[in-house]
Amino acid sequence: MNPSLPTSTDDVRDAGALRYGQAVALDGSVDLVHGGRLDEVTVCYESWGRLNAARDNAVLICHAISGDSHAASHDAEDTPGWWEHLIGPGKPVDTDRFFVICMNVLGGCRGTTGPNSVNPATGRAYGPDFPAITLEDIVDVQARALTKLGIDRLLAVVGGSLGGQQALVWGTRHGVRVRLVVPVATAPRLSTQALAFDVVGRNAIMSDPAFAGGRYMESGGTPATGLAIARMLGHITYLSREAMDQKFEADRLRPHDIVTEFEKRFSVGSYLAHQGNKFVERFDANSYVTLTLAMDMFDMGREAASLRRAFADSPCRWLLLSFSSDWLFPPRQSCEVVDALVAEGKRVTYCELPSPAGHDAFLLPDEVERYGSLIGARLEQELLGEVRTHGPTRCALSDMPTVRSDSSPTVFAKARRDYDRILELIPAGSRVLDLGCGEGELLSRLRSRGHEGLMGIDVAEARIIETARAGHEVIDHDMNEGLPQFADGAFDVVLLSQTLQALPNVSLVLSEMVRVGRRAVVSFPNFAFWKIREMLYKEGRSPKSVGEYGYEWHNTPNRRFPSIADFEDFCAKQGLVVHRAVHLDSEAGEEVAEDPNRNADLSIFVLSR
Template sequence: MADAAFDSSDAARAAGGLPHARTLTLPGPFALRLGGSLPEVAVCYETYGTLNASRDNAVYVCHALSGDSHVARHDEHDAPGWWDILVGPGKAVDTDRFFVICANVLGGCRGTTGPASIDPRTGRPYGGDFPRITIADMVAAQARLLDELGVERLHAVLGGSMGGMMALCWAVEHPERVDSAILLATTHCLSSQALSFDIVGRNAIFKDPNYNNGQYYDREHKPDHGLAIARMIGHVTYLSDRTMSRKFDPDREHPRDVAYAYEKEFSVGSYLAYQGGRFVERFDANSYVALSLAMDHFNLGRDHGGLEAAMARVRCPVLLASFSSDWLFPPAHSRRMADALLARGRRVSALEIESDCGHDAFLLENDLPVYGPLIEGFLNRPRSCPDPCSPPPQAEPAANVGLRADEPATTNVRSIFYANRLDLERIEELIPAGASVLDLGCGAGQLLSRLRARGSGALLGLELDPVAITQCVARDLCVVQRDLDRGLGVFRDRQFDVVVLSQTLQAMRRPDLVLREMLRVGATGIVSFPNFAHEAAVRQLLETGSSPVTEALPFPWWSSPSIRFFSIRDFEALCAQLGIRILSRIAIDSATGRQMHDDYNRRADMAICVLSGWD
């Protein structure tokens, strides 16, 4: 990963070593996924905090390509860790509460067995003979480490980039040991574009005359230039175009005079020279090749008969966070992973964080105010669901969803917020206990929380607002960030008993398409909306000649979130045209809370309809 600044702590750390690290040698043979084995594996790791008596507070942190076991400072005298902003006492990953473990990965060069390690069978470094390893092998070594540490289950496993691949592999290959997984800026399979940059980097290493097929440890010169070139390419891919412009455009043609012998015609060139030159001082080219090949060959779908089949193995809730400007592990990949989990009814929450910082965002402070609370909320959420992984039942026709006759007494509060609460109360009444529910535009999970408190089937919310999503996650509700106007393609026909769209249809570009989609994925749908033909609105229009502003339509015409204006009758006509049946309709005067039966299209300012698109 790119360092946040020219002056990182790498040198200090490399010089001082890792004084808090311990090394555990796992006796072999350590069988490898692609065949062959290692005679033994040394694992260099660090821990933070204390494993509690019930041994259920362990959090495993997986590092990225160039990381190591030193995830955080152990004390104020310690060298900075690579994730100090997130991990430590009182931080999002709170080491006062959790027992945090991080080990250098298999194949690495920071204490754990890798190509530079001595092969006990020959007494010489493995070098180019180090066997091909996989992400799964790295995770297997971590699992063996946990065995030795007496940690049977992980409260959570988390990681970003390559670390996210490992966390994902943990959840898929060791589901019985993982209680939750946090995947940041990662993918189930690198894109061909991302792959390309790794390939060119490796070619630069392979063609460095000092590479010598990886047998260079006893030589005077190492393939430093090849490794530096690979690192420079990597660096560019970790940043975003915007970050680079902001950082380097102002003094574009005024390079700094760094000590490394690479082109220094441009500001960004001196930065790359520095980063490339520095990297070879602390990293081994063979490890770079081994780890990048492991990343590049990581292809979860291929290994498990398809991505959905792989995700079906997951038993724990998964939190996915991606960053909008990350073009190396783009948000689309996180969406694909979320979709596969959703398709198999797995518990997943997902947020795409608006960020300028590119792939490195997960290591930087800039977006910490967003992903910090998200992770903290997820780690500390109450465990409210008895069954964390209950796939929704296969398509069954809607059962007892319908209008209840009894109307609760209502107060006389006159506000849109009151109307909204009223709306949710009514909708809750319409949903049978035990139903699985998809809430479109779920906000902070008000309705979903109520439903769960009553007892429900699988619950899922879709929402756009990051703050609301973070609140849902902290409440142990599953919520995925989605723009409803893009459809619900990820869900199966009738995947949910009920799909709810509360006070949102009027803000959709294409209400017809949203309705059709929600009644495809739901056996029934419940929609609430303001009635534009309400007498108060029409009277205003008629008497004042102005676009009405009412309790149900409270915004001025030029800045309203509502962009569609329709009456209950309009809605009914659209349903008829779409072949959607209205099973029941509650037309309400929100000022009084009363249900209107006669002349409802004139007398009600809000309607709630229960719908079905199925025969």
């Protein structure tokens, strides 16, 4: 394996004692969703930081299937945790600011009641008699444990993979107790392909002769071979094809020399054998069967209507993150959740992070550095109460203001020369959707004017993260695919600012804008501007100037070259009503009234169907 490549923090886990593990015993029995019952439940947890006087800075971390309560080290002498790069002093989940708690899940094998715990009715380990549990049971137990610890409200719930599914349940089942929900690399249900890998893994465990029908603890044995194979299968699903090639292709015929009964002819084989053998040291086979079944049975709905119902009553704010090469929990499944939240009018931000690492990406140090700052910013915003609740404020669009002709020319010295005029065209109190929102500058200016119900759309990771860090709701979505997640008239104004010339699908985007918004505001550079014409005519070269014209012919993002006259013709043919048209000479800082198709370099149109 290539030693220069980053290693998942889950790879370095060991079976050592949880030095900082604590236990809380729940009061009374636990009735389970499938009808079973546990008379006694103990929850193992670890915590970092301090609960503040207001008791409003608690962050719950939810672990993946192979994780436990040890999410991060507690001091320099402690072993690293499975989310070591996210949690700690000065890190994104800053333990100097937040009280962080992580619990081993119900059904686990690291201190919380599970199959290897003693059944009080028999005095011996539950083994295969441990009742079937669900993700809802896991979260209900966490909620009761928090209550026992005196924590009634959570600032946030953050989790990846199975932990992300727990976060989804928190946001829908106990949403009144959570302000921010952060599911990472997860899904509302497993794909059939992912389900198939779990089925094979469980069969490997249960077919191991040492499994003994799940009663291996009574004989002092363990189904080591079956559990190791299940883990090996799991690791295959955690890596993308690109990650496999990066890790193993260069030395595929030079496996590591490790003690194993498994084939190690290839480097990938020795890696998988190593992972399988290590996993057997620290995990229980019955727990693996129990937790994978809970994960496989989790289903918030396949159809859009079912997902909408699932999220309809959630009062939380949401931040979802996925990774482009994750085929175990593919981004499209996160998008299904995002679409349901948007359709229900929830406050949601979503970013798909380009990564070749596959599902493991959420545990890799470099990837944590990329997305961690966004999580940290959102936590800080929630703690300081800097985020407004997005209410259904409406405005009277019949009162659209006229544009002043005496605006100061200094406004055009700013980064986006059309912003001041666009702001003048948006009535107070408007709910605004900004398509191609960039880094959120216009959204920030709208918010400073008191607007609520603001949202941005973009496709560039860096711009999405900056917009989200500024406290805005923004989703990663290609507008050229339409805006199906938004209902008719969901916004008062939909903006498209200096992006028209780069669109592949102009007709669809404009049609969707006037469907989703009661008004559409579109600004674009006028490619019939006289200086552009003159450059082409006199010099015989592709026009190049400042601003939106500042590209070479070979690197321009502009695929359209609309003039004002072209756009007016387009609107007429599409049945779009032009309510306002503002034409600017942005260099002079003046509005153009005479022959704008020749004399204006920038235009703004206000449209509706």
